Amino acid sequence: MRSSSLRRRLSAALLTTALVASVLTGGPAAAFTPTPHGVPARPAAPATPDPALTAHALAYADGALDNPLKGFARYYFPGDNENSGYPHSLQWSYFGLSEVMTDAANCNSYNWTVLDNALNEIASYGNQAAIRFYLEYPGGSGTHPGNAIPHCFDGHVTYRNNTYWGTVSPDYDSAYLLTALGNFIAAFGARYDGDPRIGFIHLGLIGLWGEWHTWPFDTDTTGDSYPNLMPTDAHAAQIITDYDNAFNKTKLEVRYPDSGGGGANNLDVGYHDDSFCYKEGSPLAGVTLPQSLGGANYAQLQRALNVGVENKWTTDSMGGEVRPEIQSSAFSFWPGGSGQVDNMKACIELEHTTWKINQTSQSYAATDANVAAAVRLMGYNLSVSNAYFKNSATGTTNVGVQIKNDGVAPFYYPWTVTLGVKDSTGAVVRSWDTSWDLRTVQPLKIRAFPDWGVGSDPTYLDYGYPQYFQSAVDLSGLASGAYSLVLRVKNPLETVSASAKKFRFANATQGSDGWVGLGSMSVGSGGGGDTAAPSVPGGLASPSQTSASISLTWNASTDNTGVTGYRVLRNGTQIATTTTTGYTDVGLAAGTSYTYTVAAYDAAGNVSAASSPLTVSTQTAGGGGSPASYEAEASGNTLAGGAAVSACGPCSGGSKVGYLGNGGTLTFTGVAGGSGGSTPVTVYYASAEARSATLSVNGGTPTTVNFAASGGWTTVVSATVNLALAAGNNTITVANASGWAPDVDRITVGTGGAGDTAAPSVPTGLTSPNQTTTTIGLSWTASTDNVGVASYRVYRGTTLAGTATTTSFTDTGLTAGTQYSYTVRAVDAAGNVSAASSALNVSTSSGTTPPPTGLVVDDFDGVPTYPSTALNDLGRWTGGNCFLNGGGSGVESGGALALQYNNCGWFGSDVATDVSGYTYLVVRIKGAAGGEQTHFTLGLGGVTLPFNQFTLSGGGHPVITTAYQDVKIPMVANGMSRTSPGQLALAFWYGGASTVSIDSISFTN
DSSP, rough: HHHHHHHHHHHHHHOOOOOOOOOOOOOOOOOOOOOOOSSSOOOOOOOOOOSSEEEEEOOOOOOOOOOOTTTEEEEOOSSOOOOOOOOOOOEEOOEEGGGGGGOOOOOOOOOHHHHHHHHHHHTTTEEEEEEEEBBOOOOOOSSOOOOOGGGGGTTTEEEEEEEETEEEEOOOOOOOHHHHHHHHHHHHHHHHOOOEEOOOOOOOOSSSSTSSOTTTTTSSSSSSSSOOOOOOHHHHHHHHHHHHOOSSSSSEEEEEEGGTTTTTTTTTTTEEEETTEEEEEETTTESSSSSGGBTTTTTTTHHHHHHOOOTTGGSSSSSEEOOOGGTTTTTTTTTTBTBBBBBHHHOOOOOOHOOOEEEGGGOOOOOOOHHHHHHSSOOEEEEEEEEESSSSSSSSSEEEEEEEOOOSSSSOOOOOOEEEOOTSSSSSEEEEEOOOOOGGGGEEEEEEGGGGGGGSSOOOEEEOEEEEEEEEEEEHHHHHTEEEEEEEOOOOGTTTTTOOOOOOOOOOOOOOOOOOEEEEEOOOOSSOOOOOOOOOOOOOOOOOOOOOOOEEEEEEOOOOOOOEEEEEEEEEEEEEEESEEEEEOOOTTTTEEEEEEEEETTOOOOOOOOOEEEEEEEOOOOOOOOOOEETTTTTSSSSEEOOOEETTTTGGGGGGEEEBBBBEEEEEEEOOOOOOOOEEEEEEEEEOOEEEEEEEEETTEEEEEEEEOOEEEEEEEEEEEEEEEESSSSEEEOOOSSSBBOOOEEEESSOTOOOOOOOOOOOEEEEEEEEEEEEEEEEOOOOSSSSSSEEEEEETTEEEEESSSSSEEEOOSOTTTOEEEEEEEEETTTBBBOOOOOOOOEEEEOOOOOOOSSSSEEOOOOOOOOTOOBBBBBBBBBBSSSSSSGTOEEETTEEEEEEEEESSSSEEEEEOOOTTTTOOOEEEEEESOOGGGEEEEEEETTTEEGGGGGTTTOOEEEOOSSOOOEEEEETTTTTOSSOOOOOEEEESSSEEEEEEEEEEEEEEO
């Protein structure tokens, strides 16, 4: 890796604080044998369902966002509410080795208190931990030491100085050190292997932060004069082997496929991508995706391809960290990425990501559909597609299930799968543990690397199968009656914590108690049980139809004990159950025929024969009324090439279809064309950026349509195009062969006579009557509309800044002395959106302050530009990560650096010069609200303290107000080294949320 790019990544790690440990009960997996890279062989096909059992289809529903052992891991902070923010089930923490090896005279003595305390608190919130031990951590975390070399190494191991980071590196090739680490790893495994509190262990121990590098004192000595402080490949491989020998149940991960000379590649050890889906350099290149997809030659997946282990995910987990610089914006451009955010969907699919550290996820909205789509794609996404059992049974009977995986990775632990029955009160009255192994449920589809040469990207290949499991259950002794057959997966953490997160399937019948309903079963003793089915429903009729719905009614059935409900079938497939004698089927295609039947069932699970079929058609489009509407997610449509349904609260029907374009297609079926000819087709879509798509009718010549940015991935607008439809039914396919298309909510076809399709007029006269340092006021002339204007959408650049029901709006939270560009669009009650107004460029007030004096580290005046040049006014490195603005780096504008944070953020600026001629470190700073002095630490010259704990001349302490002030910190009085000040760093990981603006950093007398 190039040193400059690695430097930025390392600086991100400098801010991480205490991160927690975790591991799960499991059995040893088969050793992985790398083969030349290429398409992996499909697993063996599963057994077929028992034909003696009745199939019961289960409906799919989105899985839980905080399912165990997948998704985002948040940092562990002792005493914090660890379940705040975006749903999650994992927490991450570092630990210094010296915190466990505390006996200076004995390297074989271990005090595990620090680890157990963290694991216990994490478990109390129902979460599992992911952990790492380290020996050197520049500056420390605030709660864990910077130098974590155990004192029992003193006098036995040579210590070297990493003068760049101000850390002490032990001789990693020391025989004494290797023996001590081997003994520690063995003790670690003996105590914690299979501990239900732990989900994943990163091997750690070697290098800065335990990240298996000592940059710039590393193996790459060709371009610098720094000696190599890393161990030899053989010694690094020895540590990997020690871990593999010590842990047979808990999943392990190491940084790179070529770490230790590829020492993990034949072992039960996965990988840990610490710079996930980031792009860096000039031109930008990805550090996760391979070179065939625009990645750098040192990218994580390129390394895997180089040594033929890109398919190791089939047995071993893939973890890591979303690169901190992009955490705040990583999913704003889902799925394709933008700027320094690489193609996030491709990163997840090709790396087969299970989990990632992502501290900024605490600020994500739980309703963000982009984030939800990514989380559900990560790791496993298991659903029960069918259950197989007899509707009425006694004694011993068989139960089978078909489980499929729509995620990108298997579930990696052999957690126990349990069957049960619930009585009419919902109580589980009997359960049976099975031998079913969820690890065999591999992803149905995998994405091919372009390097495999099996098709253009993206190409999706069939891989796993819906896996069939079957087990015998003994019903003897159960009272005769109706029961619900249920299934659950036991999280071993439940033996430790009553709050343990439940494993949940992606099914509509999944309960919050962990049990997923499989269907009703009647248990009888052979004589007194109810085995009589209800009578067949009669008189099935359709009293009304629209272009998208059909209403049904029928006569009530009779039964010897009582009818419980009715099953409604469309074209032979059950679509609903109801307890009444009527049902309305919605989301149908206009002008299309459907055939319905109805069957009655009783409390014992007995089901009648089906009614006589009824064939009925929806109305065709046109002829008055509203245009015919077709939902993108309707079951009759065809999705291909990775296109998928995702939740969208504001969308019609609550869902949309995304991942369109680049091979992903959506085909609407049964689109009524009336008598044929040119027909207006309105596409309702959501897209945070301008995109295009092609619409083709019945496979004919595609028509290209340009779609303006809607203002967000859940903000729905529309665009209308005339298409030549054929008489009768048509298909309309949405695609884009050369890029991404917008997400599609629905289409409407035809004007319907009375439908409102006229957009309002374009707003005019956009002006700004007032500005402050943080706000811009806007006003404009009202638009007109044939029905009436409902609201206005105000855009800052391409970002939706807000909506207004009047002709004025004030944009807030802006940066002083910064120019912004605004446009406005009018919206009517039918959702028609006008074109954008002419753009207005306007700046906030500057709020200027006097220039700094003395030695200026940075006055943030834009020269050099921040962060692109990564240089301060001294010509040395500077950068930031994990902030909510500036793509994670903060924003330099108006002569100041604004850092917006929410318990996450790090800024660093190298000084690396003797400042003995100066008395004070001066930080000219203000806060958005005042009082931010407790929200962050400042580190310089070997001292790191919360900002409010520095002592000022006269004995006071820093207090931040809403106005700029020079905070003058006397360096000698606060113990700072002036001869070797190193790097000035600010860490915002202490629970605060606000914005601080730094006008300058300097040294004065």
